Amino acid sequence: MEIFEWGPLLRRWSEEWLDGQAAEDPEEFEELDQDMVRDRWLGFAPATPAQIGALEERIQGLGIEIPLPPSLRSFLETSDGWRHAGGFVYLLAGTETIAPYGDPYGLRRLYEQNLGDDSAESEVLQAGMWGRALQLSLDSDMTDVLLDPGDVGADGEWAVYVYHGWAGEPPGRYDSFRAFMEDMYKEIYSLGGAHDGFENSVTRELDAKVEDARLACLRGELDEALAVFDHAVEFGRPRAGLLTAQLRALLDGGRSWVPVDPRMDDELYAHEVLPLKVHGHLGQHRHDDSFVLGPDNDDYASDRERAAAVLSRIRERVYEYTSPGLFGQRVVEARELARLGDTDGAWRVLLAGVPQWEPYRDDHVAPFGLLGDPLLGPVITPERARQLLTTARAGAGAWCPRHRPKPCETGCAGWSRTTQGLNEGEAASGSSLWRA
Template identity: 45%
Template structure:
């Protein structure tokens, strides 16, 4: 309903008829409510102009427009929403006298200097407002004469002691009454069912249910913004599926935590879509696993064990989203791409089959369960989630959206850009990596593992790698430099192993390149170590082939520190400008060297997987040689 043009007579008559029908089966009503049911009218007789004038003379203020228009139709109202049982007319409205002594505490809190202006504007509310509630469940309805809009409307503020929140603001009395009609609609079906009454159906419910149906069709056709507008309105009336469908749009639109009620455990979406998302939310919130009440057999006897298994899998990063049909087959393929770092290829697989996706019921419009899959959730960037929302699916048709672009940059020079490996920061990151030809990522531990049979971890987030591999380690040695390497595909027939911010700095005399060991099966291997955060920039490249060293060079602070073998012309340090006197010039030279390596070998490493995704990891052999005769080293023992 358009708030600026309320047809008060029809609006109030419809509300009264809906209320009377909903209470037609209730025997125990107050005399006033029984009369309202018989007369099918919750209001009173219209106020005359003399009544309104007398009220305004008594209160010393002209009333705002929509309240005056309401009074001309009904001089008061019963059951405004669920918690205000009688609303004031011309005779009952009075200035609030703060009998509960709320003003002092609220004003002190609202008046704090760091509060926003709209919060500080509430100071003095309890001493200046016009009180409209006559009978209520400790709920105050206050017209604020100092919060006046350009149309002359006074804002209405509603406060209930049991809500423990600031007063809720409505821009006008008309807006308040429409919201109370909506509030009553959200509560009436539940109360009617508890009291054994008939199904709550009326013109309003039929209108809003039809809007939900149109919204669902629009959403499945890719018109999610149109759908969201319809669902927002229907949700205010508590219509079935409105909040659930809107929540799915919000989840893919990047917002979470709307507090939507979970579907019943019998609903197929409970275990496959919503429960894993709840588990992911719990994990990301940092709350303890004990907060997971879905695994309580006393509450969920049929699904508790499955819920516990889902929570554990999400916490360990092993949960897998498993929809059925052709879409499910594509999800499996996309996971295989994502777990080796090829997130762009994973999205291309998913994008191709979104039109084939089928909902699990009328409360389902999108495969939001993807967002709980630890490998596929990072693939769904904000742009890709919107593309998914805009793609027709579930048997509906519509224009295909413009495709979201790839996220992984070409070449390797992006590694030296500020924030490259920490998008939430502007600083650069140190790193070391190995590029290996002819070897699959899962074969790298056999070549470079710290011990025979070194396993790959489950896919891990970057911040979990050290804790996973070294949570129980108590002895650390300065000569033992084992890297914790994330692995994946680096291009056609190439794999990578990558460590961000090595704990040890590059030590030229003691460094042992793993390139020969990595190339032992017969291909080529390239090691790159780049650090800028330890004061003096260092850039090192070494290469091996067939188990034999081929070339290597190290530049430290603009000086060629070491060089061995036939360094390719494209990587000659002087030609690239490594002799620049400043750090920025040396960073530019490193960028050129990285892109030259990428061009020569057609390799890259995936930024999205390294920064936001999960990758398998392992502990490598030491990149430093043991101490020689007479050399000293430090060993630290903890605990």
């Protein structure tokens, strides 16, 4: 049985949580327990051997003969309880307050009613858990943290279940108390990290790695960049979420959502995100167009009107995806080939133009809006999407565009034919819109 060394994680957790709270909401920070702030410690004193022994005796009195899970025991030897375990649990029990859950809401009977002859072992264990679990959460936002002595691994660890009373969903399961606590450490970032004021050494380091990965992504280092983005997403870094969503959108054929405010004056939204949303909307045969039109209020009225024009053009299969610069010219050529039925030729033209593709802004890493083009979307298979994303693209240096697309007066998310691309002199010289 591995005995986990809790000290470094808990000390780091405490300092990072306090730093983040101080930056995000100084007034609320002033209301925190002053001893906790002074000591920079969310925990308590370590439990003594006598306290742990007393807990074991109480548990044995409940008919539970197995030893305490090793990760919980070593945790209690470091801190006898914990404050702010994630975003919804404000206080975890210590040796003197761990007690039977008691199934106050009759959930065991409810879950057992849903069991059948073909129920999985995990479903049977979960149904019985409600009646035998120990409660670890003392103060929370309607959240129970339950330790199950009937679900024990070969390493001696007991499963931990987290049940949010307001979620209307089955409880989440962790293999051990250690796994639960490691996830709660990440949760303080996934929930708070998107706030502008939430900043500490971890968020700054993650953001620097995300920027390095963005540049690597533009060099075609797809999988390496995705690994960095996905790790940062676990810690709630919003820019990482935007970057990885664009890559996933191409790789999964447009099923991913790209988190951008639905403003038609935002070129990234109008030229890339909206066509992608319409693609998914029509593919799922939705009848309610509000999903792609944006919020139904006066503030978004103009955006909704312009978005409706794009939706109409894509429905009528007359929409044309556009992109600035030399890549935009390749898009026009590829569409004509696709119109004639030469999809392989269209792909070759698109791929040849990828090195000249240019982002609208410094958090734009791929032309995922292609999927919304009625003619070019079907050309981009998952295999071709990966080939596109592993091809080096422009923008890996300093971000400084010399040209911007002109808004379409009819409300569509494209350039007119007369304004698309470079002027003749720039096209002839092959000059780039970007400077490394």
